[in-house]
Amino acid sequence: MATPPEVAALLDRAHRLGADPRNTNYAGGNASAKGAGTDPVTGGSAELLWVKGSGGDLGTLTEQGLAVLRLDRLRALAEVYPGAGREDEMVAALDYCLHGKGGAAPSIDTAMHGLVDAAHVDHLHPDSGIALACAADGEALTAACFGEKVAWVPWRRPGFQLGLDIAAVKEANPGAVGVVLGGHGITAWGTTSGECERNALWMIRTAEEFLEEKGRAEPFGPVLAGYEALPEAERHARAAALAPVIRGLASTDRRQVGHYTDTAPVLDFLARAAHPRLAALGTSCPDHFLRTKVRPLVLDLAPSAPVEEQVARLKELHEEYRAEYRAYYERHASEDSPAMRGADPAIVLVPGVGMFSFGKDKQTARVAGEFYVNAVNVMRGAEAVSAYAPIEESEKFRIEYWALEEAKLRRMPEPKALATRVALVTGGGSGIGKAIAHRLVAEGACVVVADLDGGSAAAVAEELGGADRAVAVTVDVTDEAGITAAFERAALAFGGVDLVVNNAGISVSKPLLETTAKDWDLQHDIMARGSFLVSREAARVMIAQNLGGDLVYIASKNSVFAGPNNIAYSATKADQAHQVRLLAAELGGHGIRVNGVNPDGVVRGSGIFANGWGAQRAATYGIEESELGEFYARRTLLKREVLPEHVANAVLALTGGELSHTTGLHIPVDAGVAAAFLR
Structure with a gap:
């Protein structure tokens, strides 16, 4: 028609x-x-x-x-x-x-x-x-x-x-x-x-x-001494350090995804003398405060204060905010009002650093921040020609807890298994890592695609839907500074990290007498040392968030099965497998679960097999390289080829909620190799 x-x-x-x-x-x-x-x-x-x-x-x-x-x-x-x-x-x-x-x-x-x-x-x-x-x-x-x-x-x-x-x-x-x-x-x-x-x-x-x-030239008043914006590099480093802590606080009632904003209007507002008074008045337009809550949480310390002091003060202010929000609810709620939805802030303002906004997904968090920038613009305009005078608090409550708004929220679809979770996948630019990234996003997670090949990582992030769902980072997992930078990128993009998949790897497949010390060191630097470095940085972020978390190691059947001509690869996979057990024992007290997946014979789409290992393994078995996937399938109990998507399924099983009480486990994804049964 x-x-x-x-x-x-x-x-x-x-x-x-x-x-x-x-x-x-x-x-x-x-x-x-x-x-x-x-x-x-x-x-x-x-x-x-x-x-x-x-x-x-x-x-x-x-x-x-x-x-x-x-x-x-x-x-x-x-x-x-x-x-x-x-x-x-x-x-x-x-x-x-x-x-x-x-x-x-x-x-x-x-x-x-x-x-x-x-x-x-x-x-x-x-x-x-x-x-x-x-x-x-x-x-x-x-x-x-x-x-x-x-x-x-x-x-x-x-x-x-x-x-x-x-x-x-x-x-x-x-x-x-x-x-x-x-x-x-x-x-x-x-x-x-x-x-x-x-x-x-x-x-x-x-x-x-x-x-x-x-309008007046400076409606927000003079710049407060010491409240000027920090230089960009210092500002972003401070934001990355604070973001996981703030996200954890903002997720007290329910987990949230974060977004960081340090645009000029935000930084200027926070540097001005009037910002505490105006922020306390809250937003006015219903579209604004339905997304930003009635007012933000504002850190009342100068940007030069030590991070530890800012963290301690943020925790105090968060407790005060929750008490005040509950009092606001109790002042205005009637017998037929919907139950209080949560007392955590949606907007947290840190002078000299910027704004942290939160929501049920990245888009919601980003839009909440955009709405608060709108509110800042409104305050500026009103103060320029008069005085900012938002609607009464009681009217804000009538809209925030309107029965019609509650009905609208109830019509929202049920969240997916990994909604509000932020994942970082190493080796995410191809093969198993790419499949894992796709599955995690499909189940509602935001994903940081980390790979040595920045172009491949960027291509995967674009496939996943762009910045509201995934971002790419170029990282060498043997480089401590690079790993720290990757987690800082995750903090600035999404507020922190909840789920880390150690998947980056290579394979050197040679007989013992042909394996050089350089081969051994390279293999162990990337997978054993790399997994250790990534897990250590992940644990720092997760402990700061205080939300628990998941570490998943993509190990191998070779971590428990001894095969020929594979000393460097199999030994480092055994190292990774034991890291799972060691870290499960150490991090459980923080609610961080550590598990592993033991794939075998994942040929199709594999970066490792494509880079020469496939030819080496085919030569070891006396077959053509094109027959390798079928060869691996024939030797399994189920006679089925293992694909990257099957490994991704196992990662979801470990992290999607059904196995919430499982840690220290390795799941075989090998179509059944009896010699690799776990004992």
Whole structure:
């Protein structure tokens, strides 16, 4: 079925508006169009409303993301509206207004779009508009900025009554092209899609110019002595040291993924005298505080303070934050309020270093940080021309613990087995490591793909979905500094590490008399020493997080089975196998489990076999190299070839939750080699 012209114009407009963060934030705001459609029952004409559905994003909106409603039925709800005290009932009533199958679920702002008498409506959350909306004298500033072309609507929680309010203001101000919504954002309208877009952009740019021309030069006050941003290298090193600790604190109630931001607006805000006062006031726009919580946790120490002192203070502040959040909940909760969801901060601010934001996955954590930057911009604008005055705490609670918000959260799909887990896989650029990285991401983990071949690691990270799911690091596992840098990259990208797979390796396959000391040292440096160095750094991070963790060694059947012409490789695999037992015994008290996987004959896709080992092993067995996989399969009990994906399955089995009480174990993935049975 062809897309109606009104819908095509709406989608084009939404994409343009959503592509510019000055206009609205991620998933923030909505847009609509009204037009004629066909009644599927009578075949007659019906006036319809197309509006962005719940949870969608303007920049990526599709026709399937629109809710489609009968306008006559929606407007008829005004006749039976029971009043603001029973506001929530109107959301369920919207389901009875859907046209046909209705498309996406209607959002809470649907009434605004349907009740306003205009063919096209945009509701947006631009920083400049919210700055006016959250200023102490926002109504007067709106008049000074726009004259009679834009009206003021006092704060009201989104819903049916707000739609009635805006409709009434529009009717009373026939020359207006939009409104500023107190504490919230802006709404614009037009008779055509183009006119509506022009009006919205005019409001946004006019507000920007007003704040720039009328505002004070330093709305956040002077720079606090000693609170300037640290130099970049020092700043990132400090952030990497603090990130696992902060992530552990922010995961007290439920594990979170982290994101680090040190953009100029954040660092400048934290260097200024007003930042403690403004941060304590919290955010205002509902889109902001639903993602950032009512306020952030702010470290009250200078950047020059020793890391140990900052860590100790962060732990104290975290306890205070949790107590204050519980008190906030208890001040405003009623008998029918949803249970408290968690008392940990979503935003942690460290002067001189930057912002740490948290969420159920990387995208959520990143977006939370983006929203707090929006909030900083709002504070700057409001303080430049007036004083920042967000909505009352009680109103924030009404939205944060709104029954409709709770229902939205309950509709979310169940998390995958490794959701909120951060993994680092060595040798992740090919073969077994690549397969493991793919399986971990498929089960919800964020992955750091570590490999000596940086190009291969980058290619795998891109395959996995890019920076919200995976990042690549180039690392030589024999290099202590390089390993430290890899874990610092993990800390800055995701907040820390929960799961490390020691997979990097090579194989030197020679008879004893042909094996040189150099061969022996190279083999042991990469796999025995490398695994030790990686595990040691992983343990440091995991202990700092205090969230437990998993270390998995990709060992080998050869760690327990003696075969010919393989002294260097098999001996180092035996070393790795015993590291599993030693570290399981040592790290168990920290909740860190250490297990191993013993594969055999993984030929297809293997970097080791491709680099000459396959030819060496084939020569040892007197077969063609192309027959090696089949040869290994024939000698097993199950007569099946082992693939990289089968090893990845074992890693998931060890780390995905079902074996939560298992440590010190080696799982054979060899299709059954009796001589390698563990005893």
